[in-house]
Structures are given as C-alpha cells and as structure tokens.
Amino acid sequence: MEDQHYNGDEWNKQIVKLLTLFGWTHNGDYDMDVKGSDGEKMGIDAIMQFDTPLKSMPQLAVVESKRYATTSFNKTLLQEWIMRLDKKLLNLRNSSPFYDTFPTAQECTLTDTGIIAIWFHDTDEYKRFIPTFKDILSQITIPTRTRKAGFNKIWVLDNLRLMKLFALQTAIRELSHRDNFRFLYSPRFCEDRPTERQSTLTIEYMFSDIVFAEQEIEEEGKRKELSYIFYFGDLNYNSFKMVKAAYSKTVNWDKRKEISKS
Numbered sequence: 001m002e003d004q005h006y007n008g009d010e011w012n013k014q015i016v017k018l019l020t021l022f023g024w025t026h027n028g029d030y031d032m033d034v035k036g037s038d039g040e041k042m043g044i045d046a047i048m049q050f051d052t053p054l055k056s057m058p059q060l061a062v063v064e065s066k067r068y069a070t071t072s073f074n075k076t077l078l079q080e081w082i083m084r085l086d087k088k089l090l091n092l093r094n095s096s097p098f099y100d101t102f103p104t105a106q107e108c109t110l111t112d113t114g115i116i117a118i119w120f121h122d123t124d125e126y127k128r129f130i131p132t133f134k135d136i137l138s139q140i141t142i143p144t145r146t147r148k149a150g151f152n153k154i155w156v157l158d159n160l161r162l163m164k165l166f167a168l169q170t171a172i173r174e175l176s177h178r179d180n181f182r183f184l185y186s187p188r189f190c191e192d193r194p195t196e197r198q199s200t201l202t203i204e205y206m207f208s209d210i211v212f213a214e215q216e217i218e219e220e221g222k223r224k225e226l227s228y229i230f231y232f233g234d235l236n237y238n239s240f241k242m243v244k245a246a247y248s249k250t251v252n253w254d255k256r257k258e259i260s261k262s
Contacts, residue, residue, distance in 0.1 A: 009030065009031060011065050011067040011119055012030050012045050012046060012065035015046075015063065015065050015157075015162075016048065016063065018162070018166070019048055019050075019063070021169050022050075022165070022169070022200060023050060023051065023198070023199045023200030023201060024048045024061075024200065025048060025049050025050070025058075026046060027047040027048065027049060027104060027105070028046075028101065030045065031043065031044075031045055032044045032047075034092070034095070034098050034101060035095060035098065036088070036092055036095045036097075036098070037091050037092075037093070037094040037095040037096075042088050042091065042092075044062060044088070045062075045063055045064050045065045046062075046063040046065070047060070047061075047063070047102060047105070048060075048061050049104070049105075049108050050200050050201075050203070051198055052200070052204075053185045053196040053198065054202070054204075055109050057107060057109050058107065058108045058109070059109050059203075060105055060109055060113065061113045061114065061115055061203065062085065062092070062111060062113070062115070063114075063115045064081065064115065064117070065117050066116060066117065066118045066119070067119050068118060069120065069121060069122045069125075070120050070122055070125045070126060070129040070132075070133075071122070073120070073136075074136070075136045075140070078116075078136055078137075078140060079140055079141070082116070082140060082154055082156075083143065085114040085116065085152075085154055086114070086143055086152050088114070089112060089113075089114050089152045089154075090150065090152070092111040093110055093111050093112070093150065098111075112150060112151065112152045112153060113155075113203065114152060114153070114155070115154070115156075115203065116154065116155070116157070117157045117162065118156065118157065118159075119158075119159060119162065120158065126159050161206065164232050165206060167232075168201075168230055171230060175215075179215075179217070180215050180216045180217070181199070181213060182197035182198055182199055182213060182214055182215065183197070183198060183199070183205065183211065183213050184196075184212040184213055184214050184227075185197070185198070185202075185205075197214060209231065209232045210229065210230070210232075210243060211229075211230040212227070212228070212229060212230075213227070213228040214226065214227050214228070215228070229243060
C-alpha cells in the first residue's frame with residue numbers, strides 16, 4: 001500500500017513537470033487539503049494555470065493524477081472520479097479559503113476545468129486495452145444542471161495522449177533553434193479572432209493530432225520564419241492531404257516560410 005501511495009505521489013509530480021514544460025504554472029504544493037464553499041476539506045493533487053487565447057485571463061485547472069493497472073480499471077471507477085472532480089470544481093468556485101490559499105487564482109478564470117491524468121503502468125497490456133478504454137469513455141454520463149449553476153470541463157489524459165506530449169516535448173527539445181518558439185493558434189481555434197502565438201500549449205491543443213508552431217530565427221545575418229507541423233495521425237496519402245488543407249486554411253500557405261515537419 002505504501003508503494004502504491006509513493007508511486008502515485010511520484011506520478012503526480014511527473015505530470016505537473018510535464019505540463020510545466022508546455023508553459024503551465026504550478027500553484028502551491030502537491031496532494032493538498034483545501035476547504036470548499038461547503039466548509040468541507042477536499043484532497044487536491046495539484047492546481048495549475050495556463051495562458052489561453054480563448055480567455056482574457058489565464059485558465060485555472062485542477063489536476064488529478066492516477067496510476068492504475070488496466071485490470072483494475074472500469075467504468076464505475078472512472079465515473080466516480082469524474083463525479084468527484086466535478087463536485088470539487090463547483091465547491092472551489094466560491095470558496096474563500098481556496099482563494100486565500102491561492103491568491104493568484106483570483107487573477108484566473110473560474111475553476112471550471114479539471115484534468116484526470118491516468119497512467120496505466122502495465123504498459124504491455126495497454127495496447128490491447130485501448131478499445132476497452134475508449135468504450136468506457138463513451139459510456140460516461142455527465143452531470144446535468146442549469147446554466148446558472150455552471151458547467152465544468154473535465155479532460156481525461158491516458159497513456160496515448162501522454163506519450164504524444166512526451167514525443168512533442170522531445171521534438172521541440174531537439175530543435176537546433178529553440179529561441180522564440182511559439183505555438184500557433186489560428187482564427188478557427190480562437191473563435192474567429194486574430195491568429196495568436198504563445199509559448200503555452202493549451203489543454204485543447206493537447207487533444208489535437210495536428211499542432212502548428214512558428215519561430216523566427218537568424219541565419220547568416222538574415223532573419224527568417226520557420227513553420228512547424230507536428231502530426232500524430234495516420235501515415236497515409238489522404239491524411240497528409242488533410243494536413244496540408246488544415247495548414248493552408250487555418251494558417252495561410254506562405255512560400256516565404258520554410259516548413260519543418262515532425
């Protein structure tokens with residue numbers, strides 16, 4: 001039992017470290033007890049925030065880290081996690097003790113975003129488990145309530161998504177030029193607002209199989225712009241046609257820009 005708790009704590013720290021590599025900020029400590037608006041204490045694995053072109057203020061996120069075997073995982077367990085996190089988000093929203101503990105949270109959006117990061121440690125079994133996991137996700141029910149009560153967004157990251165993030169970070173780290181590297185958010189992503197460039201990868205972009213980025217570098221005394229396309233989908237002709245169409249329609253094709261593909 002102690003080993004399981006230790007491994008859980010270590011995984012919590014690892015997921016926070018991964019998110020910070022993408023520009024997120026960790027607030028407070030790990031595995032904290034925080035009072036909600038109902039006066040009850042709640043266990044919080046981590047509080048994080050990140051800039052997003054979708055909001056005028058940083059987005060606040062409550063992160064729950066889970067380390068499980070595929071054989072111990074089922075729909076009831078995930079449903080329980082989601083319902084519990086949904087309740088935590090609602091209770092933190094109007095909690096004075098929460099904002100006293102995390103003053104920077106007052107400069108962020110409402111606490112309406114939760115992330116459940118699950119690492120299935122029996123990785124040899126995980127590939128066979130993926131269809132079952134997707135089926136479980138499709139059966140999860142979301143709490144219903146009035147708009148006045150507020151809605152929450154809960155994202156579930158598992159091995160597949162997490163490995164994509166590890167691969168993306170590795171590709172960025174291996175670039176010969178890393179200065180001025182920015183993720184590109186097109187008007188389609190930003191709800192028809194102007195294109196934005198920022199160092200932070202948003203939670204929405206983490207669930208995309210295509211990530212666009214740009215960078216301005218200097219070579220032989222000349223400035224030039226590089227465009228990066230990070231693609232995690234199927235490797236076939238139709239898929240690459242789709243990538244080209246997505247890039248040209250959301251970013252605008254520009255012959256003056258050199259495109260690097262990863």
